[in-house]
Amino acid sequence: MTTDIDTTAGKYLRDKYAIIGVGETTYTRGSGMTTRALGTWAIKNAMDDAGIPASEIDGMMSYSGNDSTASPMLAGDLGIRLNFYMDVQGGGSSSEALIGLAIGAIEAGMCETVVVFRSMNGFSQVRIGGTGARASVPVGGDALHAAAYGWFSAGQNFSPTFMRHMYDYGTTPEQVAMVKVIHSEHASNNPKAYYKQRVTVEDVVNSRMICKPLHLLDCCVETDNATALIVTSVDKAYDYRQLPARILGVAGRVCKPRIDMHFQHGPISTVAGHYIKDIIYRNAGVGPEDIQCTGAYDAFTFTSMLQLEDYGFCKKGEGGDYVSSGIMRLGGERPNNTSGGHLCEGYTHGMNMIIENVRQLRGEVDCYCPQDDNGKRIHSYNYAEPAAGGGCRQVPDLEITQNLGWAMPGTGSSLIMRKG
């Protein structure tokens, strides 16, 4: 069906919108403040990053599947008068989808510049992993076919998909562990990362088993944080402080058939990226071979691997080889999650991976390289850990990045950006 899509630039708005500002709070466990205060903090940081006043923002969008505060509250706090807002339900894969909807809202003449944010106390209020109070809720309706079996948290829900990939293709625990190893290397050079400790394959496969095939270190970190980014049209984007990250294409919440239980429509080791790639690469006018840096959602080690494989960065079934080859390491051919991602930096439902790629495209990621008189990092491109004389995590000569957002095996989103 997607082969009929006309992806001419005029119709699909390729390269006509941009992200002009990004911001986040610190990644903590125990923020000691409300999601309203966290959200305000992240949005203010994004406004300061762009150098945009409240009077020039008139749209706001957010998403949540757990705790959050609605857009009008945050807008009011910050003195932003809204012409459009929308707070939707959803977790991972929402950030890319909302960027697409923000473009649509602007294009429809509803508003001109939109903040997209996510604010959550994912550790201290509503645990993302489903533990605490979340584990004792009554079970009814469709949950009778899942939660009633102790098949409840994200890791539990996804485990048959991950396991089947190992069965179908011979993927090993040690190969998949390399996702965590590499992201931990990246995080060690990221001052903002919650976990900065580098780990080994042995550390991952010897860590406590949570739900086969997921060890503790195959699972992301739960944190409290808010994240924000600002979307506007290219004709305004150059009025602000930063080099814009221009949006080449977006695909949002693309689904496999039967996402109520995608296991009915196999192969179950194939994920939504299989369908997304037909939309995103045509909309963006580039292919996987053009992508220099990826942000493949790493709620679990396996989710990065499955997506990279189904988007076509390697042949189907060779995801284990891809993630363990060193390609996605800083200094490799196509680094992935250079901030450390959800496995190490912090869990944000996808936003931090987009923020990271925006900064990468500017050539201005935060790291341990020395700063010049204006506070700009003088990047060494030495990716060893700081104690070994490295500490850099900037990708050199970067032109095009892609984010691969994941909600569940059956649903995902994607965003391709270029240097402005």
Added chain:
Amino acid sequence: MPQGDYLGMTLTVLDLDNENLSYFQHCADHDFHLQQCADPDCALIRYPPGTACPWCSKREFNWVPVDARGEVHSYGEVHHAIQPAFRERAPYMILLVELDTQSGVPTEHEALRVAGNLVDADGNFAGPELVKQVGIGSRMRMVFADVAEGLALPHWTLDEDAAQPDSPWRYPQEVNGV
């Protein structure tokens, strides 16, 4: 309204949830049924219960008895339980069993893959010795855990009458004795 306590959880089927009411009533009768599309040109069976046919969109359907046997297509094995009552049962298996009925229909990779926990022949949660015997390819038959009037949950146990694979595929790393 069928409602009951099960492993520390309150399970409820709402009175207006007609599809789940019928599904779980059949389970309570220990007589597994699924919805079959009423269009004779389609006639596909679906799981889990739904409000229309995923292949032809027809809303009308009939409940039909389905042979509740099949093969483990994939699984998860929970070592760190989250819901409180599951903790004493860990490690426990979440099985996805592909029914023999309608396997590979209407396309190669489609099938009825029915979830459940691994239990023994009496319906008790499997201990480590049984967990170790089950993996992808194991032949299973359904047993029911009674919860309340009009509500029982389907589970899976090894099919004693079926030829079992010499060694079903299991995750390569042994942890906690399984």
